[in-house]
Amino acid sequence: MTQTQRSPGLPGSAVWMLKSLESEVRPIALQITRHLRESLPAETEGFEEIIFTAVHGAMSHFIDLGLGRAAPYTAIDDHFRKVGFRVAALGEARAIVDGGIDMATTELWDELRRRAVENELSAAALNALNEMMTAYVDHLTAQVTAGFEAGTEARDQDNDVARARLIDRMLSGASAAEMEVQAALGEWDLPEKVTVMAVELRDGGRIAADALSATALTRRREPTQVVICPPHDAAAITKQVRAAAGPKSRVSVCWPVPPEDVPAAWRWANRALALVNARVIPAKPVIDCLAYRTEIWLHAEPVMRRQLAQELLEPLLAESENSREILTETLLVWLETRESAPAIAAVLGVHPQTIRYRWKRINELFGESLRDPEFVTQLLLLLKASVPLWVAGDQSDFDRYQQQTG
Structure with a gap:
């Protein structure tokens, strides 16, 4: 179907039944989402929102098409491609999506058949709905396929690029789902907490990623360079940073925080460096922010x-x-x-x-x-x-x- 194509006209009784379903899209979508979540593997934990958006959007769009409304496919296609992309990017099997589509289709079709019996819908009208739904599901499956293939290709790309994106996402306060995708692409295990460092370099220096352990993420973010790592590796990576940055550098190490608090930790680490330059905090090669948490707090504004x-x-x-x-x-x-x-x-x-x-x-x-x-x-x-x-x-x-x- 084209982006604005209308579905072929349905028998009047089928149109009437679809119209009666409009006001119940949300509760039905919630019910299907709950059943899908219960049946899908544990790896899909946190997928509830994306599942509900897909089911709710597809149902609303399907009804619009059945009622002969001009219903562009752009938004719904984009969402199902994103579903496929995210599943592939996280390294999950395509069967997760296919199984979810099959289950959602079965549940919705069971609901339509129940209503057809209650309202004495003709076999011809029910068959017309069935044909329309089959074509619609095939179209959505094709979008998932396109997204899954793109996600697989992206996952196989250079993980240095993905890690750079991960740093950007973390510093910009991205959602947990976005960080998980980029971490998977970069083959970096996202821990429950991370240590954030701000490195003050001299003479426009820069620390190369290969100068640090594989568990460290780093990127130049003017005027300092950011380093993010699991807390248990912080001491060793701090030494590596010092060796790579040179004797004139200074490293501000924040206390461990959840990934969603990285923007705040980045501010605190840089604030500590500013307070060193203002001579409020003693000048040392490595600044332990935890030891100066009161000063950082008092000078936060x-x-x-x-x-x-x-x-x-x-x-x-x-x-x-x-x-x-x-x-x-x-x-x-x-x-x-x-x-x-x-x-x-x-x-x-x-x-x-x-x-x-x-x-x-x-x-x-x-x-x-x-x-x-x-x-x-x-x-x-x-x-x-x-x-x-x-x-x-x-x-x-x-x-x-x-x-x-x-």
């Missing part, structure tokens, strides 16, 4: 930190540099410990009376706000995020305050 600094820290920003430094030092220790003046003095190595003088000034600056639990919590997190930047020489908060206040 730099724009929000800047805005909160202008709002919550305005009294401190207005102080002289020396006053701001000693008051911030005292306030942060109090927020972290809630200790008395003598205890804070012991931590800072000053006289308790000095702490009392400072605390008096802090109360003058912040007043009743220091008795607000929510304000105090925000102030603690904000200072823990901001003070390391100030100590490292970042003066942007003070410059921004002066610009706003003139």
Whole structure:
């Protein structure tokens, strides 16, 4: 049939029966999907959505054709080709699809025959429906065949290309199904969790895939290079990365995450490198993100930190540099410990009376706000995020305050 061809006219009773079936397409499709899932092998777990879409789409399209409507084949053909492609790409047998089509066809035909008996449909009308369904199923089977052949060919292609696609899919937050397809094409076992690394290279360097173990995926993603591997291989692959990248490189290793969280892990690993460059995190050849998870979290939203600094820290920003430094030092220790003046003095190595003088000034600056639990919590997190930047020489908060206040 052509892309917009209408099916030959059916007897009026058959048309009437198909019309009565329109409102029940979804529940029938759900029932067929459930039965198919129960009968198919365990390897097809997670196929429910694609099975339902295929059954529901085919039923709706078949009814449209039977009712003489202009019903393009484009969408339904594309979906069944994708079914065939996905099954082949995952290395499954073609028999899975053929068996599913046979079972779905049998269930739908049983439903049509039951309705035919209930409504005393003529044998001629039932035969016409049978011929139409046979031709329709043959057409869909041909689409599955085309998709399966394409999937088989793709699976046999260079797995380096497939692995590059897998990295792209993982970093873009693709569905589990998409990642499984690309992992199968690349002959890479997709683990329950992965370790994501961001490699900071010098002089436009690049790490070749063959420099790492086969369990590692890697690709240059400016300004850093990504490496993804199973957690149990992370230590060995980190050493390989260091050897391949050179002594001037730096590797940020995130803690293990599920594959669907790779985009977040990639952000965290790169954030850790940025914090090293900002001198918030100590500069080391290998950065263990787990050890600096608090810093990564506190600096996850730099724009929000800047805005909160202008709002919550305005009294401190207005102080002289020396006053701001000693008051911030005292306030942060109090927020972290809630200790008395003598205890804070012991931590800072000053006289308790000095702490009392400072605390008096802090109360003058912040007043009743220091008795607000929510304000105090925000102030603690904000200072823990901001003070390391100030100590490292970042003066942007003070410059921004002066610009706003003139």
